[in-house]
Amino acid sequence: MTAPEAVLDLRGVTKEYPGTPPVRALRGIDLTIRSGELVGVVGPSGSGKSTLLHVMGTLDRPTAGDVHVAGYDISRLSDRDLSAVRARNIGFVFQQFHLLDGYTALDNVADGLLYTGMSAADRRDLAADTLGRVGLAHRVTHATSKLSGGERQRVAVARAVLGRPAIVLADEPTGNLDSTSSDAIVELLEELNAEGITLVVITHNPEIAARFPRQVSLLDGLVESDSAAAGVGR
Amino acid sequence: MTDRNGIVRSRLHAGDVLRTATVGLRTRKMRAALSALGITIGIASLVAVLGLSDSSRSDLLTQLDRLGTNLLVVQAGTGIGLGNAELPDTAAVMVERIGPVEDVAAVGSVDANVYRSDLVPSTRSGGISVSAVDTNLLDTLEGTVAEGRFLDEASAAYPTVVLGSIAAERLGIATIADGQLVWLGDQWFAVIGILDPLELAGSLDRSAIVGAGAAEDYLGFDGVASSLYVRTHPDWVDGVMGVLPATVNPENPDQVEVSRPTDALEARAAAESAFTALFLGLGVVALIVGGVGIANVMVISVLERRSEIGLRRALGATRRHVALQFLLEALMLALAGGLGGVLLGVGVTAGYSALRGWDVLIPTVAWTGGLAAALVIGAVAGLYPAMRAARLSPTEALRTT
Numbered sequence: 001m002t003a004p005e006a007v008l009d010l011r012g013v014t015k016e017y018p019g020t021p022p023v024r025a026l027r028g029i030d031l032t033i034r035s036g037e038l039v040g041v042v043g044p045s046g047s048g049k050s051t052l053l054h055v056m057g058t059l060d061r062p063t064a065g066d067v068h069v070a071g072y073d074i075s076r077l078s079d080r081d082l083s084a085v086r087a088r089n090i091g092f093v094f095q096q097f098h099l100l101d102g103y104t105a106l107d108n109v110a111d112g113l114l115y116t117g118m119s120a121a122d123r124r125d126l127a128a129d130t131l132g133r134v135g136l137a138h139r140v141t142h143a144t145s146k147l148s149g150g151e152r153q154r155v156a157v158a159r160a161v162l163g164r165p166a167i168v169l170a171d172e173p174t175g176n177l178d179s180t181s182s183d184a185i186v187e188l189l190e191e192l193n194a195e196g197i198t199l200v201v202i203t204h205n206p207e208i209a210a211r212f213p214r215q216v217s218l219l220d221g222l223v224e225s226d227s228a229a230a231g232v233g234r
Numbered sequence: 235m236t237d238r239n240g241i242v243r244s245r246l247h248a249g250d251v252l253r254t255a256t257v258g259l260r261t262r263k264m265r266a267a268l269s270a271l272g273i274t275i276g277i278a279s280l281v282a283v284l285g286l287s288d289s290s291r292s293d294l295l296t297q298l299d300r301l302g303t304n305l306l307v308v309q310a311g312t313g314i315g316l317g318n319a320e321l322p323d324t325a326a327v328m329v330e331r332i333g334p335v336e337d338v339a340a341v342g343s344v345d346a347n348v349y350r351s352d353l354v355p356s357t358r359s360g361g362i363s364v365s366a367v368d369t370n371l372l373d374t375l376e377g378t379v380a381e382g383r384f385l386d387e388a389s390a391a392y393p394t395v396v397l398g399s400i401a402a403e404r405l406g407i408a409t410i411a412d413g414q415l416v417w418l419g420d421q422w423f424a425v426i427g428i429l430d431p432l433e434l435a436g437s438l439d440r441s442a443i444v445g446a447g448a449a450e451d452y453l454g455f456d457g458v459a460s461s462l463y464v465r466t467h468p469d470w471v472d473g474v475m476g477v478l479p480a481t482v483n484p485e486n487p488d489q490v491e492v493s494r495p496t497d498a499l500e501a502r503a504a505a506e507s508a509f510t511a512l513f514l515g516l517g518v519v520a521l522i523v524g525g526v527g528i529a530n531v532m533v534i535s536v537l538e539r540r541s542e543i544g545l546r547r548a549l550g551a552t553r554r555h556v557a558l559q560f561l562l563e564a565l566m567l568a569l570a571g572g573l574g575g576v577l578l579g580v581g582v583t584a585g586y587s588a589l590r591g592w593d594v595l596i597p598t599v600a601w602t603g604g605l606a607a608a609l610v611i612g613a614v615a616g617l618y619p620a621m622r623a624a625r626l627s628p629t630e631a632l633r634t635t
Binding site: 059060072080083084086090092094096102115117 | 241243245257552
């Protein structure tokens with residue numbers, strides 16, 4: 001069987017933060033995410049989850065090791081190139097939503113492709129469709145500050161998947177939500193995955209991670225277990 | 235546009251550049267307005283100072299234009315040892331022979347006082363002098379009559395008098411109706427006219443003016459002029475000034491004083507521009523303070539909007555996009571302040587000019603320069619905050635606070 005193409009490939013990735021003693025947030029991570037996967041990365045706080053997300057999202061460079069995203073070796077790319085890779089290939093969902101309050105849901109979602117050079121009219125058309133897809137067709141012209149937490153996170157998810165990026169990285173997407181909204185968001189992520197979106201969801205909540213087809217467990221900057229480690233050949 | 239790695243660069247359309255640059259202004263309107271206010275005040279003072287000084291100067295220049303700068307006054311010198319020097323008898327005739335001289339009017343002083351009536355005590359002369367003049371004096375000075383008429387060939391030979399504006403006021407004569415008489419040198423003179431103020435010959439405003447013939451016949455005037463008013467061809471003013479002393483008094487040219495009355499008005503214009511420089515300096519200080527205010531607000535804004543910066547980097551913004559956003563925001567703040575300042579400055583100029591009866595004149599350089607200064611200030615004020623925003627690493631910006 002030929003495995004789907006790898007959209008994210010980490011080899012021996014370490015990340016140290018300067019200090020005395022230096023903080024070793026990642027201590028040699030090997031991880032491959034293939035197109036179409038839905039992966040839960042779980043671990044207690046301090047296990048390096050957020051650092052891993054930043055490295056996977058090209059927001060930060062590893063101290064050592066190789067990172068390939070959507071086929072690009074990020075060690076060979078300039079800061080400007082990395083911005084371009086993020087603009088087209090990576091979508092982010094954050095625990096704090098990071099919406100621009102004062103703007104409508106539509107404008108917030110349309111901003112997902114703001115830096116790609118797509119025309120504003122095309123972005124807005126696409127955003128309206130995507131808002132409909134996440135069940136917020138009735139909230140298109142509402143200011144995001146007037147929406148509930150669950151709705152706000154749906155807007156953020158819509159923004160992340162707007163351009164159908166190679167991979168969507170979600171950092172504690174349910175961290176600020178009550179359990180009902182939380183379930184709804186997880187369901188939405190599952191549905192989007194079923195439509196072909198590749199997703200990595202970082203969470204400290206093992207129950208949520210357990211719902212995903214593949215779980216990667218982090219501890220002290222190392223992969224403690226990977227449910228797919230045995231399954232997918234190379 | 236792709237680079238050597240085959241990556242399609244991040245791009246931001248011009249319209250989106252503007253939209254992102256106004257996020258801060260639209261979400262924090264009050265703060266934006268207050269921080270632009272400093273620039274508004276600075277620009278308004280610059281525009282108003284330049285506008286007011288130009289308007290008042292143009293008023294002076296109109297006045298100069300109307301009066302002409304080609305009028306010269308020749309007077310006998312009053313230096314040490316000269317006593318009350320007089321001009322030679324031949325002075326007026328000689329001056330007329332200078333080619334570019336168009337008009338000469340002689341004025342002599344008469345030793346007499348003028349009173350409202352013969353009952354006024356002789357000590358209360360009111361400081362009014364009596365001048366014996368040629369009939370072409372008014373034309374030479376380009377003066378006008380407020381009431382009645384000026385002396386002519388006929389009236390100049392008879393006991394008639396024309397009063398200068400201040401002289402008429404001091405004598406309490408506002409009208410020449412009913413055969414108004416004044417007691418002048420122990421006899422009655424008929425008042426036939428009252429003059430408007432003479433801007434180029436203020437001393438005549440305080441005079442009772444009689445014809446030279448009448449002065450000789452009735453007041454013992456010796457016919458010697460004490461000053462000559464000389465109107466020259468406008469292109470030859472300096473040349474005529476140069477030859478006048480020797481022409482008037484070939485023996486002692488240094489005892490002749492030649493002056494140009496409009497010089498005083500020009501000096502006034504120059505003095506006003508000295509004040510203009512001072513106020514301009516104050517305006518520049520206000521502008522700099524306004525710029526510091528904008529820089530301050532922008533630095534705070536960058537700190538407050540760290541997560542927005544992080545989000546934009548995650549969405550694919552380059553450092554340049556972020557820098558541009560904050561720089562443009564500062565520029566727009568300054569530009570808004572500048573526009574407000576120009577409007578305010580024009581308003582102040584128009585209001586004050588209307589009050590003073592001047593033509594409103596805003597020099598182009600005032601408002602273009604004002605807006606340009608605002609933009610420069612905005613750019614300088616925005617540069618440091620923009621650099622800080624751009625240098626922020628995406629992970630640092632996204633870190634929860």
